[in-house]
Amino acid sequence: MSDEERPDGAAQEEPAPDAPALSFSRALGTLAAGFLVPGLGHMLLGRIGRGVAFLLLVLAAVATGVSLEGNLYRVLPGQPLTLLATLGSMGMGLPYFVLRWAAGYQGDVTAAGYEYGTAFLLTGGLMNLLLLLDVWDISRGRKG
């Protein structure tokens, strides 16, 4: 019997110090909240400062992209790569859906900052997707 096992034979699981391991369903809920509002997942896990900073960063990227009239990707028939770009952009959560359906935002291909704006918008979505991975690791106790 190794030192990793308890006397009753069950493997001993030691979460990382100060890392609250949530149940699977609660972790999923935190993940969903973090998807909808960037940074909210971190805030719900007690990382208020980091959560606010992430929220501001993602919103700054999105706001810059919109002000430059960049493309907010959507799936175009016959162009399969737009599916990936759309999924990446959707990563920003609520801002994507608000811009797309509530504000009717499309971007302007003739705008001088169109390409830059597209990069900012896509980056905002990808940032939040990376945040979701971080939220998941923290909520499952894999990261402190």
Added chain:
Amino acid sequence: MPVDHFLLMVLYAFLVSVFFALLWRRDRKAQAKLFLQIFLGMTLGALALAWLMFPFPGGPPAPIP
């Protein structure tokens, strides 16, 4: 919004650098170090690449549709 290529590049590098510094590091000193590494790497790297590409001709301008 005015389009200044260099300023937009710097703004982009700034946002990305702050993001990854906060995401990957916890200690303030380590965050500042990573921020500087990414920010300077992106801005100076882009300038160096642009300088290296300077001798190469760009070819004729694309036709306006």
